[in-house]
Amino acid sequence: MTSRALILQCLQCALVFAGAPLLAGWVEQCRAWFGNRHGAGPLQPYRVLRKLWRKELVVAHAASWVFRTAPYLLVAAMIIAGSIVPLLAPIVPLAPAADAIALVGVFAFARMVSALAAMDIGTGFGSMGARREMLIGFLAEPALLMVLFTPALISHSTSLAVIVRQLTTTRLFLYPSMAFAASAYVMVLLAENARIPVDNPDTHLELTMIHGALHLEYAGRHLALMEWAGAIKLATYMAIGIALFLPWGMSATGSASGIALATGLLAVKMTAAGTALAAIETLLAKLRLFRVPEFLGTAFMVAVLGILVHFLLGT
Amino acid sequence: MPLFAQITNLLAALFLLVAFAMLAQRRIVHLINLYALQGGILALSIVAVGYGTHQESLYLSAALNGLLKVIVIPLILYRLVRRLGLAWNRENLLRVPTLLLVGLVLNIFAFDVALPIAHLAGTINRDTFGIALASVLLSLLMMIVRTTALTQVLGFLSLENGLIFAATSVTYGMPMMVELGIALDVIVGVFILGVFFFHIREEFDSLDLHRFDRHEE
Amino acid sequence: MIILSILFMPLAGAFVLGLYGHRPWAFAANIGFSAATAVATAVMTARVLAHGPFLALHDQAFVDPFNVFLVDLTAFVTLTTAVFSRAYMHIESHMGRLTAGRLRLYHSMFQLFALTMLVALLTNNIGILWVAMEGATLSTTLLVSLYRTPASLEAAWKYFILCGVGIALALFGTIMLYFSAHALIGGQASLLWTDLDRVRTRLDPTIVGVAFAFLLLGYGTKVGLVPVHNWLPDAHAEGPTPISAVLSGLLLNVALYAVVRFQVLADGSLRDRWPNQLMMAFGLLSVLVAAFSLARQRDIKRLLSYSSIEHMGLATFAFGMGGPIAIFAALLHMTVHSLTKSSLFFSGGHIAQKTGTQRIDQIQGLLGRNPAMGWAFMLGTLAILGTPPFGVFTSEFLILTVAIHKEPWALPFLAVGLGVAFAALFGRMQAMVFGETRVPKAPAPTSLWPSFLHLALVLTLGLAIPPALSRWYTAAARLLGH
Amino acid sequence: MITQVGHDPLDIALAVCAMWLVLAAASLALSHRPRALRALFVGGAAGSFLFAAAGLLALFAPATHTTLPLGLPQLAFHLRLDALAAVFAILFGFTALAISLYTAGYLRHEQTARIARMAGQYHLLLAAIGLVLLADDAYVFLIAWETMAWSSYLLIISDDHMVLARRAGLLYLITEHMGAIALMLAFGILQAGTHAGLAGYAFGVMRETTLPPALASVVFALGLFGFGAKAGFLPLHAWLPEAHPVAPSPVSALLSGVLLKLGIYGILLFTLELLHAPLWWWGVLMLVLGLVTALFGAIYSAAQNDMKRLLSYSSIENIGLILAGIGLTVLFQAYHMAALATLALMATLYQTLNHAVFKSLLFLGTGSVLHATGERNLGKLGGLIHRMPWVAALLLIGSFAAAGVPPFNGFVSEWLLLQSFLGATSFPQPYLNMAVPLGAAAVVLVAGLAAYVMVKFYGITFLGQPREAALKNAHDAGFGERIALLLLAGGCLFLGLFPAWTVDLFRPAAAQLIDPGAARDTLEGHVLFCRLHAATHADYGPLIVLGALALVSAALVLILRRLAPAPLRRVAPWNGGHDTRTARMQDTAEGFGQPIRQVFAPFFRMQIQRPAPAETAPVYASRVEDPLWYALYLPITRSVCRMSEWVALLRRRRIAIYLLYAFVTLIILLVLAP
Incomplete structure (x- = not known):
């Protein structure tokens, strides 16, 4: 493990940690534009975070330590996830900690923590949000795993770094199976990050919200952490998608110039992905909760089709 | 065929005839008479066999059987019938002709089973085996x-007659010890039955068997 | 001599107790005579162990590896039953269910019954065997109707008629066998089993085939083989419990012993597997019918008697299969069934006595008030159902082993029979032993140690078979299998 | 590696079994001294520790065997402690250690008679389990196996005054007995194949013999049925959710933690050890059966409202996953893919060990809750984290472990299992290649559902507000119980964080069952992570994950303290402005399960009681029933009843009829006579 790799790892951590709100802001801004609104600008999340930071920390009487530790654990889990995905180069010293499957596991861990925290106060909304969140979780996870299986089968490894190295270092090769995987992945991403059509990130209306209900009792710096964790999660999912389906342009060796190029390319890809996400959200309408299984079931089927295509057409 | 063999065969035929008659008889007193008659035929046939084969022990056996089946048991049964007040009771037998027909079929069946066995027998009056089986x-x-x-018991006793008939006419008699044992068992059995009848009547007011079939699962 | 002394003890007992059986000391005397018989059999056993099998009384009596252990078993179970009967009948006479005369009758007939069974086992003469079996029927008829209730009279009547007819058929079979041997041996010896055994290959197959049909059906009635088993549940349920115990534990064994003796002869003569197939068919049918009947029983002793039918069926099946292991297993099965079933009748009898009812649905929660009774009954049930480490498991294990080798077609039937029997019997047992306590406190002391003693023996047989016993079984298996 | 062993591990294990028997007997003698009786459990715990230690020693020593002068004339008791048995011995010893300690504390307030009864039966059960693992011939095995069944039955109906307990016990024992009959037949066929007479019952002889495939398949099917009855996979699972709730909690823990695993042990013994050449379709059958069972268990556990029922369905789920793992192992083994077979076997064993530890933890925890509140119904619990901080904290670990999320132990086995699914792509049959990886999706779905269930279990029991006033008086677990829970939670953490070390425990077993080379090379690793070299390459480092989690959260806490030192203020919950003074505003257990019932409605047999609109005290209740109960168990019962009715028709209440039977039989016999 070289010092360059270490530097790269730190850079990546910082990038994910600090850049995630920007991405979230950009998506919001695009949605505003698509909705014919001005929008508050891509930097708005930072302002919100700063405001929450300063606010008094208000906690319900009934809250136990589960409630209070959850925000920290969530952010930590998301940062771990974000630092494992190859962002700029397929050189990730932390990669042995978790492969793609473990990454799904880390997200599941975070989901459980947030659901338990939401149930801690004992309010109706909290437990409702928790059960809906868990519902989406167990529906989305099989689909996500099937998505990840396609590249894993191609590269004979579930390690993201290995997959990306395989995809970037061989000459440009179009895998038809990956097209299926990519579309399934987008659907999973929408569900997992509480986006339309599964959830509406803008509303705290009880009938529609899923994710928002989990945050309902949080205030002050806790809420800030929760929001930040959400932003990192979105960024990480985007990063995974980019690493798997658009890995070109990453620096294979991790040289300074390569990294610079890769960073630039990453910014472009992220911007494009954010715009696309906003476009999808604007074009679609929110589904009823019990339509979500159908939606995710479709995602699962598409991912399975991807695997079958892989077997049929080979590599 | 020597004379004694002819006599034995004749007695065997009579034996079977009595068995048929018992099957069809309705009155208890007549049944007991028939039983005594059967016992007599049995004793006579034992004598005939004993004479024909020169086995003195068979005379003893004949005496034993005659005493028991012509005198002792019928007497006991008469007494029982009188004390139980059943003397002129008659039983409702369903369809006597059918019964006799079934008996006939059984007869044919028994002869059919006995035929191959009778062929093997070394004894002279081998054909009586079929008759013994039929009467059983x-x-x-x-x-x-x-x-x-009571009538059921009479059937049982007649069954036992058939067995003894088989034992003596087909095989020229069992060893004496066994015969004595069998006789002892029969007499004890009849005594026990006698005791029984009173208890049964005490408890059920009747010797009708339908009455006491209600304790079943 | 020794055989005479074995037979003398119960005979003397029958006489003495017939005169004084109602006295307070009669209970102990009953034990005393049984103990004396047991001692005499022990002496005989020692002699057999030392010098091997022997004939006695002008060849009319004999002891070989097959009957020696059954004689021991009979003497032993008679003794423990006498011990049990002391406590049990004491309570019965206290409760006024028995008059002095009946007590005399009971004690006398108990000894007489023991005598007939010993005679049946020890005699070499198949005619005497028949006489003894008939004697056993007669002596127990009186015992079954001891209470003179309508139900017991009915049961005794059924017992008498059905077994009487059965045994009459057996006599017919015996006569035919005698007939077929007469030409070969001639004279008195044609009834001696040892002589018949010598010429068995030369006996005429046609006659022996028919004779065996009669004998199997006849003695099978006393074994309790389906479809001629119908006397058995009634007789067991209505008589006094000690009699149920010896009926199930001993009489059925003795009857099966007789069947097997004849099977050996028939095997030798027929040389096809007809006798074997017949016994297997009867055995399997008994297992199945008994198992399915168990599910509908409401009376505790009736329940146990159906289980007896099942187990005798199993043993018959094993004898039918033949071969050293199967016969070994069948002998073991007879032993452990006898011990376990009498143990169950001991505890079941006390249960019925304490609760004042034999109806299963009125008994509940034995474990709460009378733990010893509850445990004895529960462990006994487990044992009889073939649960390891009790000995019944061992024999069933061996029977299944042989069945897999020789008669795989029978396996589904056996499995269904064993399974259904387990579910039915265990379910009934559980309802009685567990649950809210409804049982009143014991009115008088009980005598459960015979029950536990039997269970301990069965447990020992399940874990290890003593070499001496195993040698006997093996020798008997060789004797029967040739 | 332990090189020099003072005593033969087999001797130690045997001595421990004997000691348990002595303890069982001692409970009879001490039946009036509660303190001494409870001390027996501590003795039992010491024995369990020794047993586990013997297992550990046996892992790294060649298999030892011995015979005892008991048993049948030609078949003495054969005993042996090999690597496979050693793995299960460790599992059993460790779990039993915790459960024994727990029980010693748990029984504090019980009646003496009950303690005595439990002490006797419990130690008998331990001895029987130990003997099952040591058995090396079918006779000992069956003796121990059935003794285990009925002694555990007695424990299940410890509360025999409850009708439900009796029903459950009966169902359990009948199922077990049917299984035992099947096993007896299976062993019999195996023995028949050896042509060695009774001596063929020794496993040693069976190992040397190969049966023809048709017979082997019969043995396999019988074995699967027999062991399945114990392990509880579909459709033999029905006893599980009935028996666990009514049994005393330590017994539930032992049932779920150890007894079910012995079914797994048996299947491994049969498929990979005694029948050496598995056929591919066995694997597929077990795989499908396992996945169906797992899904069934997961879905049903989400719909339960009783703590222990929920956990027992979750046990069914885990058993399903384990069976799927065995199925994969057998499938790989049938095609001689040693590396993948090893991987799948390790996943199986890992899952087995994990489940033993975390499910015992959860059951013991529910025992403490039950003790403290007298309540098993989730709908009447809540907020116990404040009253029972120890139990709550330790059970949180257990819940995470059961949910299968990193860095806890449940995830490791799931990861290994998924990796082996991923490897299932180079079979000679293309349809297997396409179909088997889809199984992974089922596994993940099950894991997701497990997380759902655990959130429900933990959240409703420990979090939120108490749903009943009486809960305010709940007390935390006592000392003995706490030690046991700590031990098991520690086990969860150890297994979760040190997969490389744990896998080392399984290597000898994999070498024994599959291939020594593959066992050595398939998985490697050190303290930080474990690395896979099968068809796929991957790493997993739970310690890094945990370290990073701890590091980042600690850093965040520190930084935020410095940067945003706003004070903390306690207020009433906001709840979107709605009233929160009553605990009834919270989700009920039924409410929490509603999405599952909605999504999986076709799988359930449901009865829902909806309140009328005008009702003043509205009650909503739902009852979920097992369709298999109606599709399988009741029809069987009915057909047995019908059969016995037919048989009862033979009883005609007339002597004449009985005579007729004899007569007809005689005629038939005479006709048939040769």
């Missing part, structure tokens, strides 16, 4: 169709 089956049939305890 007829007695069984009689037990099945009878509905009172």
Whole structure:
């Protein structure tokens, strides 16, 4: 493990940690534009975070330590996830900690923590949000795993770094199976990050919200952490998608110039992905909760089709 | 065929005839008479066999059987019938002709079973085996169709007659010790039955067997 | 001599107790005579162990590896039953269910019954065997109707008629066998089993085939083989419990012993597997019918008697299969069934006595008030159902082993029979032993140690078979299998 | 590696079994001294520790065997402690250690008679389990196996005054007995194949013999049925959710933690050890059966409202996953893919060990809750984290472990299992290649559902507000119980964080069952992570994950303290402005399960009681029933009843009829006579 790799790892951590709100802001801004609104600008999340930071920390009487530790654990889990995905180069010293499957596991861990925290106060909304969140979780996870299986089968490894190295270092090769995987992945991403059509990130209306209900009792710096964790999660999912389906342009060796190029390319890809996400959200309408299984079931089927295509057409 | 063999065969035929008659008889007193008659025929046939084969022990056996089956048991049964007040009771037998027909079929069946065995037999009056088997089956049939305890017992006793008939006429008699044992068992059995009848009547007011089939699962 | 002394003890007992059986000391005397018989059999056993099998009384009596252990078993179970009967009948006479005369009758007939069974086992003469079996029927008829209730009279009547007819058929079979041997041996010896055994290959197959049909059906009635088993549940349920115990534990064994003796002869003569197939068919049918009947029983002793039918069926099946292991297993099965079933009748009898009812649905929660009774009954049930480490498991294990080798077609039937029997019997047992306590406190002391003693023996047999016993079984298996 | 062993591990294990028997007997003698009786459990715990230690020693020593002068004339008791048995011995010893300690504390307030009864039966059960693992011939095995069944039955109906307990016990024992009959037949066929007479019952002889495939398949099917009855996979699972709730909690823990695993042990013994050449379709059958069972268990556990029922369905789920793992192992083994077979076997064993530890933890925890509140119904619990901080904290670990999320132990086995699914792509049959990886999706779905269930279990029991006033008086677990829970939670953490070390425990077993080379090379690793070299390459480092989690959260806490030192203020919950003074505003257990019932409605047999609109005290209740109960168990019962009715028709209440039977039989016999 070289010092360059270490530097790269730190850079990546910082990038994910600090850049995630920007991405979230950009998506919001695009949605505003698509909705014919001005929008508050891509930097708005930072302002919100700063405001929450300063606010008094208000906690319900009934809250136990589960409630209070959850925000920290969530952010930590998301940062771990974000630092494992190859962002700029397929050189990730932390990669042995978790492969793609473990990454799904880390997200599941975070989901459980947030659901338990939401149930801690004992309010109706909290437990409702928790059960809906868990519902989406167990529906989305099989689909996500099937998505990840396609590249894993191609590269004979579930390690993201290995997959990306395989995809970037061989000459440009179009895998038809990956097209299926990519579309399934987008659907999973929408569900997992509480986006339309599964959830509406803008509303705290009880009938529609899923994710928002989990945050309902949080205030002050806790809420800030929760929001930040959400932003990192979105960024990480985007990063995974980019690493798997658009890995070109990453620096294979991790040289300074390569990294610079890769960073630039990453910014472009992220911007494009954010715009696309906003476009999808604007074009679609929110589904009823019990339509979500159908939606995710479709995602699962598409991912399975991807695997079958892989077997049929080979590599 | 020597004379004694002809006599034995004749007695065997009579024996079977009595068995048929018992199957069809309705009145208890007549049944007992028939039983005594059967016992007599049995004793006579034992004498005939004993004479024909020069076995003195068979005379003893004949005496034993005659005493028991012509005198002792019928006497006991008469006494029982009188004390139980059953003397002129008659039983409702369903369809006597059918019964006799079934008996006939049984007869044919028994002869059919006995035929190959009889061929092997070294004894002279080998054909009586079929008759013994037939009378055993007829007695069984009689037990099945009878509905009172006493008549059932008569069927049982007649069954036992058939057995002894088989033992003596076909095989020229069992060893004495065994015969004595069998006789002892029969007499004890009849005594026990006698005791029984009183208890049964005490408890059920009747010797009709239908009455006491209600304690079943 | 020794055989005479074995037979003398119960005979003397029958006489003495017939005169004084109602006295307070009669209970102990009953034990005393049984103990004396047991001692005499022990002496005989020692002699057999030392010098091997022997004939006695002008060849009319004999002891070989097959009957020696059954004689021991009979003497032993008679003794423990006498011990049990002391406590049990004491309570019965206290409760006024028995008059002095009946007590005399009971004690006398108990000894007489023991005598007939010993005679049946020890005699070499198949005619005497028949006489003894008939004697056993007669002596127990009186015992079954001891209470003179309508139900018991009915049961005794059924017992008498059905077994009487059965045994009459057996006599017919015996006569035919005698007939077929007469030409070969001639004279008195044609009834001696040892002589018949010598010429068995030369006996005429046609006659022996028919004779065996009669004998199997006849003695099978006393074994309790389906479809001629119908006397058995009634006789067991209505008589006094000690009699149920010896009926199930001993009489059925003795009857099966007789069947097997004849099977050996028939095997030798027929040389096809007809006798074997017949016994297997009867055995399997008994297992199945008994198992399915168990599910509908409401009376505790009736329940146990159906289980007896099942187990005798199993043993018959095993004898039918033949071969050293199967016969070994069948002998073991007879032993452990006898011990376990009498143990169950001991505890079941006390249960019925304490609760004042034999109806299963009125008994509940034995474990709460009378733990010893509850445990004895529960462990006994487990044992009889073939649960390891009790000995019944061992024999069933061996029977299944042989069945897999020789008669795989029978396996589904056996499995269904064993399974259904387990579910039915265990379910009934559980309802009685567990649950809210409804049982009143014991009115008088009980005598459960015979029950536990039997269970301990069965447990020992399940874990290890003593070499001496195993040698006997093996020798008997060789004797029967040739 | 332990090189020099003072005593033969087999001797130690045997001595421990004997000691348990002595303890069982001692409970009879001490039946009036509660303190001494409870001390027996501590003795039992010491024995369990020794047993586990013997297992550990046996892992790294060649298999030892011995015979005892008991048993049948030609078949003495054969005993042996090999690597496979050693793995299960460790599992059993460790779990039993915790459960024994727990029980010693748990029984504090019980009646003496009950303690005595439990002490006797419990130690008998331990001895029987130990003997099952040591058995090396079918006779000992069956003796121990059935003794285990009925002694555990007695424990299940410890509360025999409850009708439900009796029903459950009966169902359990009948199922077990049917299984035992099947096993007896299976062993019999195996023995018949050896042509060695009774001596063929020794496993040693069976190992040397190969049966023809048709017979082997019969043995396999019988074995699967027999062991399945114990392990509880579909459709033999029905006893599980009935028996666990009514049994005393330590017994539930032992049932779920150890007894079910012995079914797994048996299947491994049969498929990979005694029948050496598995056929591919066995694997597929077990795989499908396992996945169906797992899904069934997961879905049903989400719909339960009783703590222990929920956990027992979750046990069914885990058993399903384990069976799927065995199925994969057998499938790989049938095609001689040693590396993948090893991987799948390790996943199986890992899952087995994990489940033993975390499910015992959860059951013991529910025992403490039950003790403290007298309540098993989730709908009447809540907020116990404040009253029972120890139990709550330790059970949180257990819940995470059961949910299968990193860095806890449940995830490791799931990861290994998924990796082996991923490897299932180079079979000679293309349809297997396409179909088997889809199984992974089922596994993940099950894991997701497990997380759902655990959130429900933990959240409703420990979090939120108490749903009943009486809960305010709940007390935390006592000392003995706490030690046991700590031990098991520690086990969860150890297994979760040190997969490389744990896998080392399984290597000897994999070498024994599959291939020594593959066992050595398939998985490697050190303290930080474990690395896979099968068809796929991957790493997993739970310690890094945990370290990073701890590091980042600690850093965040520190930084935020410095940067945003706003004070903390306690207020009433906001709840979107709605009233929160009553605990009834919270989700009920039924409410929490509603999405599952909605999504999986076709799988359930449901009865829902909806309140009328005008009702003043509205009650909503739902009852979920097992369709298999109606599709399988009741029809069987009915057909047995019908059969016995037919048989009862033979009883005709007339002597004449009985005579007729004899007569007809005689005629038939005479006709048939040769």
